[in-house]
Amino acid sequence: MVMAQQFEPLILVLSNTPASDPGIDFAGSRHIHYPAMTAILRIPCSAMIRPDVILYALTHGFDGVCAAGDGPECPYLGADCVTRTAKRISEAQNLLKEKGIDPGRLRMSGVCSVCGEAFAKCVRNFSNDLKKLGPQPKPDKPKSGAGADR
Numbered sequence: 001m002v003m004a005q006q007f008e009p010l011i012l013v014l015s016n017t018p019a020s021d022p023g024i025d026f027a028g029s030r031h032i033h034y035p036a037m038t039a040i041l042r043i044p045c046s047a048m049i050r051p052d053v054i055l056y057a058l059t060h061g062f063d064g065v066c067a068a069g070d071g072p073e074c075p076y077l078g079a080d081c082v083t084r085t086a087k088r089i090s091e092a093q094n095l096l097k098e099k100g101i102d103p104g105r106l107r108m109s110g111v112c113s114v115c116g117e118a119f120a121k122c123v124r125n126f127s128n129d130l131k132k133l134g135p136q137p138k139p140d141k142p143k144s145g146a147g148a149d150r
Contacts, residue, residue, distance in 0.1 A: 009063035009130035020068035027116035034120040047084035051092035
C-alpha cells in the first residue's frame with residue numbers, strides 16, 4: 001500500500017543579523033522544534049527586504065516567506081526600522097496580489113535575541129497556514145540552450 005506524501009511547505013526566513021539571528025540560534029541550541037523545511041537567509045537589516053526578492057522566492061521554489069523584523073533595536077535605523085520594514089512588507093503584499101499570489105504566503109514577525117520559542121511557534125503556525133493554502137505553483141522552466149528542441 002502506497003501512502004500519499006504529505007505537503008511540507010518550504011519556508012524562507014529573512015533574518016536580520018543583529019536581533020533575529022541570535023533568537024533563531026537560541027531555538028536551535030535549545031532543540032526547540034520547528035519545521036525542517038525552513039531555510040534561513042541572513043540580512044543586515046529587515047528594512048532592506050525588497051518586495052521583488054520576496055516575489056522571486058515565491059516564484060522559484062518557496063511556499064512562504066517570513067520576514068523576521070529587527071524592531072527598534074536596529075543598529076542601522078533605530079526605531080525607524082519598524083516603520084520602514086512594515087512599509088516594505090505592505091509593498092510586497094501588494095505586489096503579490098498584483099501577480100495573483102496569496103499575500104498570506106508572506107508573514108512578518110518580530111524575533112528578538114532571546115525569542116527562540118516565539119520564533120519556533122511563529123514558523124510552526126506559518127507552516128500550518130501554508131499547508132491549508134497548498135503548494136505555491138512553480139513556474140514552467142523555459143526551454144533554452146543546445147538541445148532544447150529535443
